[in-house]
Amino acid sequence: MSHRNRPQPLLVTEPIRRVEAGPWAIELLPGCAYSARYVATHAAIGFAFDSQRGLHAIGSDRVHPFVATPNSLAFVPAGCDVLSESSDGGEYLRVIHTEGMEWMGDRAFNNRIDPQAITLALRMRSALLRASLDDDWEVWAFALAERAKEHDALSAPLQGSITxxxxxxxxxxxxxxxxxxxxxxxxxxxxxxxxxxxxxxxxxxxxxxxxxxxxxxxxxxxxxxxxxxxxxxxxxxxxxxxxxxxxxxxxxxxxxxxxxxxxxxx
The missing domain is CATH 1.10.10.60 (Homeodomain-like)
Known part of the structure; x- marks a missing residue:
């Protein structure tokens, strides 16, 4: 799940792309190996474009394997202790509200599938790859936060489906x-x-x-x-x-x- 202060990779990767718009900081993290441990200073919404596997401990001292479902939403609240590492990583969008997102709650989650969030994340990735004056970052970031707040979003695949x-x-x-x-x-x-x-x-x-x-x-x-x-x-x-x-x-x-x-x- 969450992310991500990455070490220098062995191979040359795409750069981290970042924009700031009003209270929002939006980052596109390239798919590569990473290892991170930090306390989240701000709440962050994440979107995993790729399948990803590794080890993490989110708000806990228990380290265990994780699997990030492709095209899935994640959320880490402010103050959450995060350890996350993966040998290959995966492309990841991170959206941070620098003035706080108390309305998002204090419960971390990952692997939520939401069709509207997928559309928004793809649009934001495309815009980060080719910056334009017409990009409406604040609207997109707020809309993604609204999707992450929705309680009817689907969680990880159930047994008997695509596990x-x-x-x-x-x-x-x-x-x-x-x-x-x-x-x-x-x-x-x-x-x-x-x-x-x-x-x-x-x-x-x-x-x-x-x-x-x-x-x-x-x-x-x-x-x-x-x-x-x-x-x-x-x-x-x-x-x-x-x-x-x-x-x-x-x-x-x-x-x-x-x-x-x-x-x-x-």
Missing amino acids: HSRMRLLDEFIDAGLEDPLSVQAMAGVLELSEGYFMRAFKSATGKSPHSYLIDRRLAKARARLRDSTASLSEIALTCGFNSQAHMATAFKQRLGVSPAQLRRG
Whole structure:
């Protein structure tokens, strides 16, 4: 879950992107290994774009494994003692109200799936990757805080659906086969589920379709390779499962609002 003063990674990663708007500080943390221990000086809302696993202790002295569900909300209240570490991390949006968010309560949570929060987080990520004078940060940040406050937001997937262990198995299958075409039928088969049931359960668990999630995994790998290798864009496209450099560029523009070349330039 929460985050995150990260150590210097071994590989070159995307920079931490940050904007300040009124009482809000918004950060986009790149997917990389991290280890952090701190007391939260301000309440923070988080959004995990990727699956993430590691160890944490949130408001407790008990350290235990955690799994962050992709496309999920989290919240850490002010004054909460936080220990969190992950060997690979995952892209993460953090929104802090520097003047306090007492109305958010004092209970930490993670793994809430909320369709409106997903839409807001994706919009904010795209804006952080390509800053514009038209960005309405205060409105977006407040709206995300309102979604985190909602009590009817869904929590982590239940047993019998897409459990954390099944999600890990699926991630490993996808990452091992990213260079090749991967069908929804194949992903369902890995979990020994029918295709129809798998599609419904996955959407309920992550807020996205399996196909959309597969594109997210391809983009995440491509973004990492843009920074940690000197491979050409066409080589990166093919090793990440895109049909061509043009196909990859289209996915970047549609999902992130920037081109691969723009991200590589930094």
